[in-house]
Amino acid sequence: MRYSKALIPTVKEVPADAEIPSHQLMLRAGIMRKIASGTYAYLPIGWRVLKKVINIVRDEMDKAGAQEILMPAVQPMELWQQTGRNVDYGLTMAHFTDRHGRENVLAPTAEEVVTYIAANEINSYKQMPVNLYQISFKFRDEFRPRFGVLRSREFIMKDSYSFHTDNESLSDTYKVMYDTYCKIFARCGLRYVIVEAESGEMGGSGSHQFTIPCDNGEDVIVYTEDSSYAANIEKAAVDALPVVAKTKNCPAIEEIHTPNQKTITEISAFLKENAQNFIKTLVYKSGADLVLALVRGDFEINPEKLRCAAGGTIELADEAAIKNLTGAEVGFAGPVGLAGKVGKIIIDHSVLTIEAGITGANKTDYHIKNVLPGRDFPIEGNNVIIADVRNAVEGDTYKGKKLLFKCGIEVGQVFKLGTKYSAKLNAKFLDKDSTEKPCVMGCYGIGINRIVASAIETLYDKDGIVWPINIAPFEVIIVPAGAGDEITAAAEKIYADLTAAGVEVLLDDRDARGGVKFKDADLIGIPIRITIGAKSLAENCAEVKLRRESEINKIPMADVKAKILQTIEKLKNE
């Protein structure tokens, strides 16, 4: 392609509303433009990059035996009502009523639709295992779209869904997909980390996330130094803290007046007591039941762990329910006296380290002190669950090993779904033994746009983007530096030779100074630059430079083509 004819609107200034390098560079390099909050249009070089990623994903999925399909972006709400996920997705799921009064969903994912297809088309064990995938637009009305396409509202996802007769077959395909994801991210030039993950609103029994370690990532990865364990913070387990032997002579409970002191921060400052001495009490709703969750004041409840401990969907109770339960304003709840009034009490291990704790008095503007777990509220019994339900923090260990933390970007996730969707949507098959069973399912997602942004975010330098060659918009940029027929002719010859050899070349034939061209070449990040200037041309040479290196190599004109082909091959196989 000739630069003079291409729409590559580069910009010098850093766009004001772009907070992180990848977002700034995608705008500055003319890759994309914002159309509305969380919605972007890709310009020619941006679309070239996306297509490269899509091609890699498609190639590896096909090699793994998956079959490509295409499902609609507008889905019937009825299917979502059957699985109950219209509720789970909440406001993130955009929907509209059509002219016939039917409710439609803008696909945020496609488990419901693919299971509906399976329900109709798969009847026998002979048709499985089967793995179906699509690469298509998804829409999620994210609460806070940000960081450009890292969290946008509309994005391209590769989503696949596998159907099996049993868990063993699911495990086989899960492993194939896991390995396929490793190949995909490696081919895209990304350094990734695989972590154990919660399956969240997807449901199911097992999940891994593929994460790109990066300071601006929104996910927190928790790992042991020897890498024997790595998990998303939503899932990361911690060893229970040592429980100190309780003194038998903990004084009796005493009421303390704490007007308007509701949060742990407020009350610990007010009483000049360490947050460690508080029993934080939160009221949740799980179906028709109320659930009390207790954690030590210096820790945070982990909603995913709490959901697992509760054995089902769980959400914070509303103000009215809390007032009704405790008889007090929100902020003064405590476990003493509430055991018989709730469905479950879920107590984090950390609470058991407390000897004479402070907690809400279930009376507006009052707390109580000298609260001893086991004496003043039950720590065993039918409705009591002791579990790990808090977030891991600095200083925690897991299986005796110190936990470390870093941020990351989730680019893909694989799930063992089990029969959650097939049971609800009636996707059954006739097994060998002539019994009818629900299909066992797996699902596997990749964020195409996030791969692009992650590659930029982790590889850029002060001059701009540094593309891995496999997803670069062009492999080579030719920069004729300086005017003159000879320079033009030499540049045109290399352009023609390389293009004929199948290389993707951008020829910067603009009528601009060398400096301007070099700046743009660096900004848009083409991996190999060939410069044709008067000086080297006098020696019948071109100058070849890799974007990621500063060294410039003089190559005789006659060898340029062979040298470039060889360099591309080398970069591709790194």
Ligand code: ATP
């Ligand atoms: P997140 O936790 O970041 O919101 P998710 O776990 O909800 O993502 P999945 O349902 O697992 O996402 O979707 C599969 C993939 O789609 C993710 O791994 C991610 O790469 C991509 N993805 C999800 N949401 C977005 C978004 N808002 N913008 C861009 N890519 C996204």
Ligand code: MG
């Ligand atoms: Mg995910």
